[in-house]
Amino acid sequence: GAGVSQTPSNKVTEKGKYVELRCDPISGHTALYWYRQSLGQGPEFLIYFQGTGAADDSGLPNDRFFAVRPEGSVSTLKIQRTERGDSAVYLCASSYRPGYGYTFGSGTRLTVV
Amino acid sequence: GEDVEQSLFLSVREGDSSVINCTYTDSSSTYLYWYKQEPGAGLQLLTYIFSNMDMKQDQRLTVLLNKKDKHLSLRIADTQTGDSAIYFCAEFGSSNTGKLIFGQGTTLQVKP
Numbered sequence: 238g239a240g241v242s243q244t245p246s247n248k249v250t251e252k253g254k255y256v257e258l259r260c261d262p263i264s265g266h267t268a269l270y271w272y273r274q275s276l277g278q279g280p281e282f283l284i285y286f287q288g289t290g291a292a293d294d295s296g297l298p299n300d301r302f303f304a305v306r307p308e309g310s311v312s313t314l315k316i317q318r319t320e321r322g323d324s325a326v327y328l329c330a331s332s333y334r335p336g337y338g339y340t341f342g343s344g345t346r347l348t349v350v
Numbered sequence: 351g352e353d354v355e356q357s358l359f360l361s362v363r364e365g366d367s368s369v370i371n372c373t374y375t376d377s378s379s380t381y382l383y384w385y386k387q388e389p390g391a392g393l394q395l396l397t398y399i400f401s402n403m404d405m406k407q408d409q410r411l412t413v414l415l416n417k418k419d420k421h422l423s424l425r426i427a428d429t430q431t432g433d434s435a436i437y438f439c440a441e442f443g444s445s446n447t448g449k450l451i452f453g454q455g456t457t458l459q460v461k462p
Contacts, residue, residue, distance in 0.1 A: 241392075278454055279453050280452050281452070335447055336380065336381060336442035337442075339383075
């Protein structure tokens with residue numbers, strides 16, 4: 238597609254529930270990144286995919302967070318047993334090579350109540 | 351570890367120049383970026399500079415890099431009200447995974 242698409246744009250969930258956030262990168266971009274942006278902060282790195290594999294997941298805060306990219310394009314960020322502290326905007330970005338030419342999506346605003 | 355610092359707020363009059371500053375810690379940074387974020391929107395890449403450059407100009411934007419002091423600045427000439435936004439500095443550091451380290455953002459307020 239023309240840009241990075243993230244769905245849903247907004248998600249409200251109850252504490253303890255499971256959520257999935259979807260990212261559709263720019264066609265042909267092999268690198269895909271997830272970031273989390275809390276209110277008043279800059280984005281923080283979560284995980285990086287090169288193709289289908291997670292090349293760097295050092296930013297995932299704990300084992301409730303997991304992400305997949307089974308066919309090397311669309312990625313899903315999964316959060317189990319959500320907590321109020323997980324409330325943030327989750328941003329996805331893609332690029333044709335690491336560190337260069339990032340394009341960000343508009344993000345998914347997750348609110349845990 | 352890697353860290354990027356920015357001042358939090360800048361207010362200027364329309365037509366003036368704005369200068370947003372950033373310091374970083376990773377001396378092996380290869381690219382340094384400036385992103386713009388408007389309310390409720392994603393991050394828009396404004397410009398970037400390679401670490402072997404001192405300056406880059408792109409229309410109203412001028413980026414200056416002082417690698418010795420690990421200081422980066424973004425100058426916006428003839429600032430307009432449409433430039434009001436949050437500006438993020440980011441570095442692509444020594445990791446080869448391409449992750450960016452962002453500052454906490456500078457809110458630019460442009461008064462008419």
